[in-house]
Amino acid sequence: MKIAIIGTGYVGLPTGVGLAELGNQVVCVDKIAAKIEALTQGKVTLYEEGLEELYLKHLKSGALRFTLDMREAVDGADVVMIAVGTPPHPVTKEADLQYIYAAAEELAAYLDGYTVVATKSTVPVGTGDEIEAIIKKVNPAADVDVISLPEFLREGFAVHDFFHPDRIVIGTDSQRAREVMRRLYAPFADKTEMLEVSRRSSETIKYASNAFLAMKIHYINEMADFCEKAGADINEVAKGMGTDSRIGRKFLNPGPGYGGSCFPKDTNAMAQMGRKFGAMLNLIETTIAKNDERKLEMAKRVAAAVKHNPEAKIAVWGLAFKGGTDDCRESPAMQILEKLLHYNRNVTVYDPQAMENARAVLGDRVSYAADPYEACAGADIAVILTEWENFKHLDLEKLKAKMLQMQIMDLRNLLNKEEVCRQGFCYSCIGMKN
Numbered sequence: 001m002k003i004a005i006i007g008t009g010y011v012g013l014p015t016g017v018g019l020a021e022l023g024n025q026v027v028c029v030d031k032i033a034a035k036i037e038a039l040t041q042g043k044v045t046l047y048e049e050g051l052e053e054l055y056l057k058h059l060k061s062g063a064l065r066f067t068l069d070m071r072e073a074v075d076g077a078d079v080v081m082i083a084v085g086t087p088p089h090p091v092t093k094e095a096d097l098q099y100i101y102a103a104a105e106e107l108a109a110y111l112d113g114y115t116v117v118a119t120k121s122t123v124p125v126g127t128g129d130e131i132e133a134i135i136k137k138v139n140p141a142a143d144v145d146v147i148s149l150p151e152f153l154r155e156g157f158a159v160h161d162f163f164h165p166d167r168i169v170i171g172t173d174s175q176r177a178r179e180v181m182r183r184l185y186a187p188f189a190d191k192t193e194m195l196e197v198s199r200r201s202s203e204t205i206k207y208a209s210n211a212f213l214a215m216k217i218h219y220i221n222e223m224a225d226f227c228e229k230a231g232a233d234i235n236e237v238a239k240g241m242g243t244d245s246r247i248g249r250k251f252l253n254p255g256p257g258y259g260g261s262c263f264p265k266d267t268n269a270m271a272q273m274g275r276k277f278g279a280m281l282n283l284i285e286t287t288i289a290k291n292d293e294r295k296l297e298m299a300k301r302v303a304a305a306v307k308h309n310p311e312a313k314i315a316v317w318g319l320a321f322k323g324g325t326d327d328c329r330e331s332p333a334m335q336i337l338e339k340l341l342h343y344n345r346n347v348t349v350y351d352p353q354a355m356e357n358a359r360a361v362l363g364d365r366v367s368y369a370a371d372p373y374e375a376c377a378g379a380d381i382a383v384i385l386t387e388w389e390n391f392k393h394l395d396l397e398k399l400k401a402k403m404l405q406m407q408i409m410d411l412r413n414l415l416n417k418e419e420v421c422r423q424g425f426c427y428s429c430i431g432m433k434n
């Protein structure tokens with residue numbers, strides 16, 4: 001099939017690469033010239049494990065192309081996927097749909113023959129109706145079905161998740177569109193649940209899922225606070241809870257609060273929708289407020305650990321909103337860091353992948369280190385803010401030699417407490433008496 005993908009970000013690019021690997025002809029369009037230039041020249045524009053190899057393979061084979069020209073992408077496409085951003089509106093926190101509507105308007109003129117326009121972006125309930133109306137207005141003769149095709153990939157596992165989705169949700173009542181999507185996703189038919197639902201149900205499934213996961217994170221963080229006061233150990237509690245198959249182990253890792261480009265904006269958008277439709281979503285409202293508070297609390301915790309010394313050097317490990325990605329958008333690490341800078345703290349940072357993205361925001365307000373050990377040179381405390389796997393395997397002897405004070409604050413509960421304490425570090429983490 002010929003597929004057009006609008007937007008080459010964290011969703012559009014892995015999706016385009018994955019669809020090319022399945023044997024389709026894919027043209028990705030973006031409006032950022034520098035991105036398209038890089039992608040055309042063989043330079044991958046974001047970090048995801050396994051992405052670069054597949055991208056280069058299909059760029060070379062010609063199955064994957066990049067363009068700034070909407071006509072070139074959409075003309076003759078069987079499926080057009082919209083994967084542009086839906087950031088939160090700065091004031092109302094509703095999903096800002098300007099990029100979605102602009103893309104719909106731009107693509108409409110070039111539709112040629114029967115086409116399925118599939119919204120991969122996360123959009124509020126009813127947006128499919130708006131997209132359809134825009135397309136029909138620009139191009140009344142268009143033979144088109146607008147469907148909802150929500151994306152569930154996890155950043156850091158985007159390629160893996162493309163090939164191993166838990167489910168594919170196809171939101172449309174059109175049999176014709178369902179047939180096209182069944183053909184496109186035929187390679188997954190035997191191993192993945194395909195849910196054919198109405199467009200509005202499909203739009204709701206995406207928000208309801210993300211809000212539930214955000215609540216699960218908030219829940220375990222609240223339990224961690226409880227454990228600290230009650231003398232229990234959150235790691236043991238989470239394990240005990242997670243072995244119950246009705247609860248599940250995933251998303252039970254205590255931390256500094258959820259972040260990223262999806263959970264904060266999607267919980268806010270869902271809460272807004274609840275208000276709009278007159279169905280208050282109280283659990284989600286509470287989760288949002290408490291998660292925001294938590295990040296401030298964590299920054300205070302770090303500052304308090306070195307309060308005796310205003311000049312103390314703080315080494316921060318981890319800037320990305322989670323391990324496995326270079327994405328710093330709404331990262332708890334960055335928000336905690338901003339608060340520390342607000343307290344005039346002296347900070348050196350290190351992240352395996354997110355340095356460039358973080359530098360664009362932090363500029364020269366912090367120092368940058370080439371590795372975790374360098375970050376700790378002369379440091380009074382090392383603070384772990386992102387759950388990168390390699391932070392678990394650091395050479396503690398080497399670290400000891402670098403630090404001024406042997407103090408580690410582990411806000412991701414990554415390290416082995418006994419081992420770190422045995423090495424003589426003063427160690428604190430989340431959800432247990434320190």
Ligand SMILES: NC(=O)c1ccc[n+]([C@@H]2O[C@H](COP(=O)([O-])OP(=O)(O)OC[C@H]3O[C@@H](n4cnc5c(N)ncnc54)[C@H](O)[C@@H]3O)[C@@H](O)[C@H]2O)c1
Nearest residue numbers: 007008009010011030031084085086099103121122151155
């Ligand atoms: N990032 C994730 O993990 C994830 C997961 C599931 C769903 N989503 C949803 O998918 C959508 C996209 O997210 P993302 O993280 O990929 O965003 P992103 O910001 O990384 O990428 C969006 C891209 O779209 C491009 N774009 C915007 N308007 C355009 C237009 N008119 N024509 C061509 N290109 C245009 C932008 O230049 C940008 O490159 C959002 O709605 C998001 O909520 C994201």
